[in-house]
Amino acid sequence: MISKHKICALLTIAMATWIIYLNWSNVLNVTFMEEKKMSLNQHTISNAVLSATQRSFDISSQINVTIDKLNALLTKKCDGISVDPSNFSVIISNNGSSLSFEEYKQWQAYDFIKRHANPGKKKPTPPKLRKYTDAERPNPKTLLKNRDEQINIEEIEKNVESERATRLKQGDDDILQIAEVQQEISNSFYKVPNLIHYVWFGCNRMRVDHYITILGALRYQNPRLILIHGDCAPSGEYWDRLMKQGGEKIRLIRRTPPEKIWGIPIKVIEHRADVARLQLMLEVGGIYLDTDSAILRNVDELRNYSMLLSESNYNSLANGIIFANRKAWFLRRWYHEYRYFKDAAWGHNSVIVPWALWRVFPDKIHVVKELICRPNWEELPYIYHDLYDWHNNYIMHLYSRFVKKMDGTEEHTVKELAILNTTYGQVARHILWGDEKPRDIKDWLVTCNQTQGLPEIKSTFS
Template identity: 30%
Template sequence: MTGKDIAMRPAKIHFITGLRPDFGGMPFNIVHMLAILSARITYPDHEIFVYYEHEPSGIWWDYARRFVTEVPTVAPTAVFGCPVRHFAHAADVLRLQLLIEHGGIYFDTDTMVCRPIADLPTDVVVMGLDAGSEHSAVGLSNAFIAAPPGAPFLRRWFDGYRDFDARDYVGHSVKLPHALAMAGEPGVRIMSRLAFCYPHNDARSLHNLFARSVDVRSSYSIHLWESVSWHYIAAITPEAIARADTTYNLLARAVLTHFPDSPASPKLWPVRIALDRASLPHAAIDRPAFWYVAFHDNDGAEVARLDADAGELARLAAMPGGELVIERAVPALQPPRSWTVWPTDRARRWLDPLRGQFAR
């Protein structure tokens, strides 16, 4: 196409899952739901399509499906007469077929969408460098592809599958598009590794993604690399997201604020702690700096900390009666089971803590 005949990328988003009955050993879970939800809030005007041969199940899919158009499909078993046996290779072929036919944006389900690509061109294919480590690029990542329908670059790439060889695991999905681009094939915009593939998939980078917090504000989306990070992903729960300030968890929390009714979103539980004024040391109510007020789950883990500041404590101390009552709305997935109140004095020195249980 040339001139006014050039197609533009449509407002469509594509996800693929369930091309094998066992989902490749990585069943639809909370991170896959969050991939869809993050796409929903980042691209509110786009229709989201989810393609599967074997439908996912469970609470995460039950919630995610509210926001998508489901498209039952048949996984490719061959391409140009070459057998396609691995589920990942079937997904590689299917995403190209979908984008050539429909155009739009393709995301892997182990993705977190961070910000829209509104500043990138809509009349060419957009991809990012695939980083095998922090310092080496092995090709172009197909975890994210944006393209207009019928994109010549995608057609040329797909044509390269005529000599598909499954023994080179990423030969056609990652290396081939990179080779085409480096050879001067037109119609593709290549973004840096920071755009769609940061943090990377080496051990240190995965630790930064799932166990530390690093700056990903330069990224349009991040890839979770589930084929090598499943030990991290399988351990992600709503409780873990709420407790640990990791790169992924901070992004997940921001998404969940838009979906307060999701099964991963905390609820607000009204609670009341009544303390016997006579049991408190005088220093605890004589113009204290603050009181530590925390709430715990069945295992004793802290689920929320909602301290009492000097102003609230002054109001409590001025109230008549023998009780000091602290009321809170505790954000947690389940009602808190116990509490800790740890007073300080006016010099911010810790006094003896008080602990108690909530009635079940």
């Protein structure tokens, strides 16, 4: 015999489940036909016209086309074809019943959401970050080769200038000759110039995650300039789109990857990027961001500190986000410690040394504990499978190199990001469309345009 209490509990669970289902169904405002729509491959199309930008397919009433063939037309890789849903009508017959093309799109959206919106089981409450304790932290003095506070500033400046002169002889751009850079450096209102820097070594296609993070900088920080330092320009549709949106705010700065630091050879490309970001910070200062670090709200209040980093673990400060005045003592001291650089010691000088310097000289830097680089690489499910409460974060490091490991794909499509029910999906929509709510994708599923659904391109940030 089931008690009244158990019956009430079961009813409550059933009601909650039904409400969750309705919330996601109402995103599309869709009503679906019964089982016949789950076996559409057995149906035929009696009349359809597919209009495209470069050519048209006329499927007349004398020809029967299966749903499989229709799907092949709608989802094939783009070769100049872009479906115009307003000129595409379909009637699918089955024993006297019919399915309009509008209903077909709704069914496709429903099926797409089922497959892509919820990649993992959600926790009943948002996950909480673990607090680090002093008991688990190492002795910072054992991590530094030089524990002195005093440094030879003149020697450091001479080294940075020598490296800069070498690059200029190789044909690199002189960032100090850019008028907007000069103006920002001389701006005395904030300690950190409103210049955002990215390092881009190698000739690579810009992925959607790169596009999202740089667009976030434009949308929420609106810097004086975004400076992309590298030896080869990004490529691809997302790069073309970004250049149109950013206009004159985005500048490509030719910069050769450094091959040595304090005379010590650098072979690992990631370590070359680590050194390059420190050197450009020492040249002009500003905000350095990794290409998978997304600004989620205005960060001007963080520019009041001459040096700011974020805690990423109990024994490391992230170098993927750096706020710095070019004359900051901490920045110079960090660079000084590269005298003892070892290419084989992965990450030591980039994240462990600044952590040790912070612990030894805590008054020389401002450290943000949880609102920039948490969740970290040990908390990836919080980003890719759960719904972490990110709304107080200034910045979030998305760790995009782990997308395949976490979600089974090298890169999410815009259509997937539009409905992805995870922290990553929410953050992407917050940047792409200005709010985190899921999008109605039914019209996007009948086009081969990979950026279908993104807001109209406007150079609103210039």
